[in-house]
Amino acid sequence: xxxxxxxxxxxxxxxxxxxxxxxxxxxxxxxxxxxxxxxxxxxxxxxxxxxxxxxxxxxxxxxxxxxxxxxxxxxxxxxxxxxxxxxxxxxxxxxxxxxxxxxxxxxxxxxxxxxxxxxxxxxxxxxxxxxxxxxxxxxxxxxxxxxxxxxxxxxxxxxxxxxxxxxxxxxxxxxxxxxxxxxxxxxxxxxxxxxxxxxxxxxxxxxxxxxxxxxxxxxxxxxxxxxxxxxxxxxxxxxxx
Amino acid sequence: xxxxxxxxxxxxxxxxxxxxxxxxxxxxxxxxxxxxxxxxxxxxxxxxxxxxxxxxxxxxxxxxxxxxxxxxxxxxxxxxxxxxxxxxxxxxxxxxxxxxxxxxxxxxxxxxxxxxxxxxxxxxxxxxxxxxxxxxxxxxxxxxxxxxxxxxxxxxxxxxxxxxxxxxxxxxxxxxxxxxxxxxxxxxxxxxxxxxxxxxxxxxxxxxxxxxxxxxxxxxxxxxxxxxxxxxxxxxxxxxx
Numbered sequence: 001x002x003x004x005x006x007x008x009x010x011x012x013x014x015x016x017x018x019x020x021x022x023x024x025x026x027x028x029x030x031x032x033x034x035x036x037x038x039x040x041x042x043x044x045x046x047x048x049x050x051x052x053x054x055x056x057x058x059x060x061x062x063x064x065x066x067x068x069x070x071x072x073x074x075x076x077x078x079x080x081x082x083x084x085x086x087x088x089x090x091x092x093x094x095x096x097x098x099x100x101x102x103x104x105x106x107x108x109x110x111x112x113x114x115x116x117x118x119x120x121x122x123x124x125x126x127x128x129x130x131x132x133x134x135x136x137x138x139x140x141x142x143x144x145x146x147x148x149x150x151x152x153x154x155x156x157x158x159x160x161x162x163x164x165x166x167x168x169x170x171x172x173x174x175x176x177x178x179x180x181x182x183x184x185x186x187x188x189x190x191x192x193x194x195x196x197x198x199x200x201x202x203x204x205x206x207x208x209x210x211x212x213x214x215x216x217x218x219x220x221x222x223x224x225x226x227x228x229x230x231x232x233x234x235x236x237x238x239x240x241x
Numbered sequence: 242x243x244x245x246x247x248x249x250x251x252x253x254x255x256x257x258x259x260x261x262x263x264x265x266x267x268x269x270x271x272x273x274x275x276x277x278x279x280x281x282x283x284x285x286x287x288x289x290x291x292x293x294x295x296x297x298x299x300x301x302x303x304x305x306x307x308x309x310x311x312x313x314x315x316x317x318x319x320x321x322x323x324x325x326x327x328x329x330x331x332x333x334x335x336x337x338x339x340x341x342x343x344x345x346x347x348x349x350x351x352x353x354x355x356x357x358x359x360x361x362x363x364x365x366x367x368x369x370x371x372x373x374x375x376x377x378x379x380x381x382x383x384x385x386x387x388x389x390x391x392x393x394x395x396x397x398x399x400x401x402x403x404x405x406x407x408x409x410x411x412x413x414x415x416x417x418x419x420x421x422x423x424x425x426x427x428x429x430x431x432x433x434x435x436x437x438x439x440x441x442x443x444x445x446x447x448x449x450x451x452x453x454x455x456x457x458x459x460x461x462x463x464x465x466x467x468x469x470x471x472x473x474x475x476x477x478x479x480x481x482x
Contacts, residue, residue, distance in 0.1 A: 023388060023391075026386075026387075026388060026391075027387075027388070027391055029381065029383070029384045030380045030381055030384055030385060030386060030387045030391075031380065031381060032381040032383070054386065054388070055384050055386055056384065097402065137398070138401070138402065138405070139271045139272065140270065140271055140272060140273040140401075142270070142273070143270045143271055143296050143297065144271060145267075145271060145295065145296055146267075146268075146271045146394070147264060147267060147268070147295070147390075147394075149388075149391065150264075150267075150268055150271075150390065150391060150394040153387070153388075153391040153394055153395060154394060154395060154398050157378070157395050157398075160379070160381075161338065161379065164379070192476070193472060193475070195479070196472070196475040196476045196478075196479040197475055197478075197479060198471065198472050198475030198476070207468075210465065210468055214459060214461075214465050215459075217458070217459045217460070218455060218456075218458045218459045219458070220455075224451065224455050227448075227451055230439065231434060231437070231439050234434070234437040234438055234439030235433070235437045235439070235476050235480070237437075237438075238436070238437040238438060238480045239476065239479045239480055
């Protein structure tokens with residue numbers, strides 16, 4: 001369990017089937033999560049939950065049961081509601097992979113929770129109102145209905161990978177570059193390419209498009225933009241000499 | 242279903258529990274996969290499989306049953322065996338996220354299959370011998386035992402996202418840069434930074450380390466390395482003039 005996974009609770013709101021609670025506990029443990037919270041489960045504890053938890057019965061034994069979602073989220077600053085919508089329909093929700101670094105930031109700052117609704121009805125509007133972020137697992141528009149424990153498995157997988165990414169422990173110290181920073185970098189870069197004769201703006205050959213595509217994949221940090229612009233300024237000074 | 246997901250089969254080798262077959266079918270369909278192949282299932286068809294498939298009974302109905310893995314892989318060029326090992330132990334296996342683009346390449350070229358072993362025993366050595374790649378889902382060293390359908394869910398999720406990545410449809414036309422290409426790029430870049438006076442090799446200030454960290458995140462393509470080196474050559478020529 002990393003510092004981050006220890007600070008993320010999994011909350012199941014009004015689960016109907018004890019088997020799903022057990023399977024969710026197993027899914028959590030395989031990815032290093034341990035804090036399971038149940039809001040008004042229909043049946044719990046239950047032998048079927050134990051059976052499906054397999055080697056994760058300890059997670060069930062330590063699970064806490066609450067009468068309402070508000071009480072389950074008492075010590076949590078960032079509650080993330082999961083909605084099962086198809087790729088086309090979920091506009092308001094942030095896709096899981098995109099949300100993962102933000103969830104970790106929240107977890108490190110003051111604890112986070114992933115909130116999953118009832119198997120049939122999902123999260124109610126009142127429950128969604130308790131969440132600060134809405135997250136979706138991209139699914140097929142033809143059939144987007146993940147099993148509850150399967151959704152917990154995918155969410156925990158994604159967050160466990162995001163926690164183990166190189167440098168994520170230092171994520172707090174690193175600031176992502178803003179769109180403004182990045183546009184200024186591209187403008188500066190284009191100038192130096194023109195200055196060097198490599199790039200003729202009258203015949204662009206899609207050079208800048210290529211640069212954009214390349215750097216779109218990196219998520220540049222502020223510090224990196226500063227560094228690259230320092231380098232470009234040195235080239236420029238030397239070329240103009 | 243994308244062109245890629247249509248060309249990836251999910252193969253369950255000797256599954257013991259019909260419920261797992263149904264849950265795997267559901268997991269597949271939520272991520273846009275449809276080709277399910279069963280090797281010597283203990284019980285199939287079975288009402289429990291239908292119950293757990295939920296809205297994915299059509300995947301079960303179209304599933305094909307084979308007496309051996311070799312026969313199930315008859316029309317497949319890239320078979321990927323999944324092993325459930327903890328993060329620490331799986332050296333030979335490629336982590337799922339890293340494997341995903343390679344699996345798509347194989348799928349587009351001549352069809353691929355993801356092969357999952359029996360719930361208790363995993364894949365036998367003989368079955369592993371039929372696979373061209375070994376893949377693992379990174380899991381907790383304390384408890385790495387994902388349920389069979391949960392493993393199928395995570396694998397299909399990762400491959401479905403990789404298929405929808407911008408530009409992945411053109412993946413066939415794009416060649417990843419080799420380590421050699423990239424080292425030559427760094428050497429060239431370092432030369433131009435020295436030439437410009439930005440970089441003093443006697444006092445390196447970790448400049449090259451930063452460049453490496455930045456570009457390690459992009460997975461440079463061969464074409465991009467060529468383009469960047471062309472740019473550096475133009476800077477160099479202009480600086481030396």
